[in-house]
Amino acid sequence: MTFSKSTSKKVFFSVLTALVLAQCAVPGIMIYVGCSLILFFVTFSTIWFMCKKPSDPTLDPAPLLPTTTSHKEKPTKSERLYYLDNLKIFLTIIVIFHHQTCSFVGAGWYFNIGNYTSSFQAFGNALLGMNQSYFMCVFFFISGYFTPTSFEKKGRELFLRDKFKRLGIPYMLFAYVLSLVLGTIYQSFAGHGATLNPTPNPGPLWFVGWLLVFNYAYACTDHSSPTIMPTPTPFQMLGWTFGLNILQFVLITFMGGTFAFMPLTLGSLPFDIMYFYGGCIAKRNKWLETGTEGGVIEIMDKHRKWIYAVIVGHSVYNISFCMYYQQTHVGEDYDDGYYMEKNNVYLGTCIFVGSWLFIALMLFAQLDIFRNHFNWTGKWSKILSGASYTAYIVHPFFVCTATGVFIKVYEATTGQHLVFEDGKTDSETVLESDAWLWGGWAVCSLVSIALTFFFSHWFRELCPGAKQIL
Numbered sequence: 339m340t341f342s343k344s345t346s347k348k349v350f351f352s353v354l355t356a357l358v359l360a361q362c363a364v365p366g367i368m369i370y371v372g373c374s375l376i377l378f379f380v381t382f383s384t385i386w387f388m389c390k391k392p393s394d395p396t397l398d399p400a401p402l403l404p405t406t407t408s409h410k411e412k413p414t415k416s417e418r419l420y421y422l423d424n425l426k427i428f429l430t431i432i433v434i435f436h437h438q439t440c441s442f443v444g445a446g447w448y449f450n451i452g453n454y455t456s457s458f459q460a461f462g463n464a465l466l467g468m469n470q471s472y473f474m475c476v477f478f479f480i481s482g483y484f485t486p487t488s489f490e491k492k493g494r495e496l497f498l499r500d501k502f503k504r505l506g507i508p509y510m511l512f513a514y515v516l517s518l519v520l521g522t523i524y525q526s527f528a529g530h531g532a533t534l535n536p537t538p539n540p541g542p543l544w545f546v547g548w549l550l551v552f553n554y555a556y557a558c559t560d561h562s563s564p565t566i567m568p569t570p571t572p573f574q575m576l577g578w579t580f581g582l583n584i585l586q587f588v589l590i591t592f593m594g595g596t597f598a599f600m601p602l603t604l605g606s607l608p609f610d611i612m613y614f615y616g617g618c619i620a621k622r623n624k625w626l627e628t629g630t631e632g633g634v635i636e637i638m639d640k641h642r643k644w645i646y647a648v649i650v651g652h653s654v655y656n657i658s659f660c661m662y663y664q665q666t667h668v669g670e671d672y673d674d675g676y677y678m679e680k681n682n683v684y685l686g687t688c689i690f691v692g693s694w695l696f697i698a699l700m701l702f703a704q705l706d707i708f709r710n711h712f713n714w715t716g717k718w719s720k721i722l723s724g725a726s727y728t729a730y731i732v733h734p735f736f737v738c739t740a741t742g743v744f745i746k747v748y749e750a751t752t753g754q755h756l757v758f759e760d761g762k763t764d765s766e767t768v769l770e771s772d773a774w775l776w777g778g779w780a781v782c783s784l785v786s787i788a789l790t791f792f793f794s795h796w797f798r799e800l801c802p803g804a805k806q807i808l
Contacts, residue, residue, distance in 0.1 A: 339558055340494075340558060340559070340560050341558055341559055341560065342559075342560050343559055343560065343561075343563070343565075346555065346558060346559040346560075350555050357372060357375075357597075357598075358589070358593065358597070358607075361593045361594065361597060362589075362592040362593055365592070365593055365594030366594070369594050369595075369596060369597075372596075372597055372598035372599075373596075373598055373599055375598065376547050376548075376551070376598040376599060377513065377538055377540075377547075379547075379550075379551070380502075380506050380509050380510065380547050380550055381506075381510055383498075383502050383506060383550070383554070384502045384503075384506030384507060384509070384510055386502075387498060387499045387502040387503070387506075388499075388502070388503065388507075390499075392495065392496065392499065419626060419627070419709075419713070420712075420713050420714055420715045420719070421705075421708035421709045421712050421713040421714075422480055422483065422626075422708075423715070423719065423723040424708055424712040424713075424714075424719060424723070425476070425480065425704060425705070425708045425712070426477075426480060426723065426726050427719070427722045427723055427726050428704075428708070429473055429476060429477055429480075430726040430729050430730050430733075431787055432469060432473050433473065433542070433730060433733065434729070434733045434736075434737060434783075434786055434787050434790055435469075435783050435787065436466060436469045436470070436473070437542075437733065437734070437737050438737050438740065438741070438779065438782055438783045438786050439462050439465060439466055439779060439783070440462075440466065441737060441738070441741045441782075442458060442462060442741070442775055442778060442779040442782075443458065443459045443462035443463055443466065444459060444764055444765075444766070445764060446466065447737070448520065448521075448524050448541075448734065448738055448763060449524035449527060449528065449738045449741055449742070449763045449764075450741075450763065450764035450765065451741065451744075451745065451756060451764070451765045451767070451769075451775075452765075452769070452775050453764045453765060453766045454766050454768050456772050456775060457661065457772045457776075458772055458775035458776050458779065459775075460660045460661045460663065461657060461660065461661060462779070463660060464656050464657045464659075464660035464661075465657070467604060467656070467689060467692060467693065468653060468656065468692060468696055470603055470604045470605055470693075471604045471605040471692065471693040471696035471697050471700070472605055472696045472697055472700035472701065473605075474545060474605060474606070474610060475605050475609045475610060475612075475613040475697060475701070476613070476700070476701055476704060477545060478545075478549070478552075478610045478613040478614040478617065479613040479614065479616060479617040479620070479701060480617060481549055481552075481614060481617065482552070482613065482614035482615065482616065482617025482618045482620075482621075483617035483618070483620055483621045483626070484617075484621070485553065485556055485614075485617070485618050485621070486561070486564075486618055486621045486622055487621060488500070489556065489557065489561075494557050497553075497557055498553070498554065498557050501550060501553045502550065503806075503807060504807055504808075505546045505549060505550050505553075506546075506550060507807055508543060508546065508731050508807065508808070509540050509543045509546045509547055509550070512540050512541055512543045512731060513538040513539060513540040513541075513543070514538050516541075516735075517535075517538065517539045517540070517541055518534055518535065518536065519735075520541070520734055520735060520738065521533070521534065521535050522534060523735065523738055523739065523742070524738045524742065524763055525763065526742075527738070527739075527741070527742030527745060528758040528762070528763045528765075529758055530758065530760070530761075530763075539599070540599055541734055542730065542731075542733070542734060543731065544598075544599035544600050544601070545730075547598070547599060548598070548600055548610065549614075552611070552614045556618065564622045565619050565622060565623075566622075566623065567619050567623055568623070568632050569620075569623070569625040569630075569632055569633050569634055569637060570616075571637060571641075572637070572641050572645055572698065572699060572702055575698040575699070575701075575702075576694075576695075576698045576699075578612075578698075579609070579694055579697045579698040580694055580698075582608040582609060582612065582697075583690065583693060583694045583697065585608050586602075586604070586605070586606065586607070586608055586609070586693075587690065589602055589606075589607060589608075590602050590603065604689070604693040604697075605693060605696070605697050609697055613701070626705065626709075634702065634705055634706070635709070637702065638702060638705075638706040641702075642706060645699050645702055645703055646703060648695060648699060649695070649696070649699055649700065649703055652691075652692055652695055652696075656688065656692050659688060663685065721795055722791060722795075724795070724798060724805075725791050725794035725795040725798060726794075727808055728794035728795075728797060728798055728804075728808045729790045729791050729794040731808075732790060732793065732794060732797075733786070733790045736785075736786040736789050736790045736793070737782075737786045737790075739786075740782040740785050740786040740789075741782060744778045744781070744782055748769070748774060748778070752770055754767070754769075754770060755767075
């Protein structure tokens, strides 16, 4: 089934809007409905495409068109953008680092310590807010950038078959098997015994599930007339993302924290859609390539200084303010954690402005930095790039284990026992010193990143058939 572009947009956004409004109205029920729908979609489609006999690719009706060039561009040979591979490596490291930070600020992950007011919690939450604003958006942008080329080479059926093979199988494996194993690990570290929770949960592979939704929507759309669109300027991005950021905060308020396993937080649903779609258009119009008039390279040459100044300036201010704010509120009772203190308009404004600036500008900055300084390939780049997807899948095991081992070391060294109340996997036990949080976070982050990539590389090398999927 193929829809025209206008019809495809209407169908996709009508279904999405209906589900969003329904979850705003009855979040308790619709959270489960949304999760069930995407689980069914990925599971059924993966089994369907894996069992279905591939048809003759010459009979595939998909429009096999060359990537479109704008009339303003000079005809140039498509260049290999190695820096996008290196950017994916960096983002994967940030994901591991992000979740290890969550585990030491007391919330936002499977297994947490430090759930009390501390100097590290103030720093960690500021860091998490900045990361969360942009890193998943950039993942969706990069995925969208490679989608048109893959679709044009393979045709609709082989394109979808390959996507559900490489994305759907790991999604199902994590949701139905690995999540149970992971649960026994962190429940054991929390002292609750190796209890099993049979509820399917894709964990961080929610990203993969939504990527399959976007890929399916792309494959069901007629691309015989590709979209011609100039690269948006940083000022246009600031304008577009301001309104979407307001929408994002409305969704956070009314939708209950998750939507079809996607965490509803800074830089999530509206921006993930926008950035995936933007990545597809970027490839069609060669926004990232050398010689494209008005492309990202030309834009950054013109706006580089003030973009970097805004990002660095706000980062310093945000971390400094959060550290100061924590010190002035020591001993106060927080209802829902550091960022959820009620009736603080100034703090809310700081979070809104920070997420808005990072969503709008970090993509430009990262593309510029990696193009200028990391646009190369070599042995280590190939190894880490090849292992990145596997690392993204398995990293929860290493992050939770690193945190659990830290707890055992801390308890053996200090004689203090960390308490996890019944049914909870976050500890409010105050450690002897904040230095334990800072040091434990630093060591665990380095160890979990190194071991995750080490395991991921050798698993792909030694496990038969792993490279065909991972």
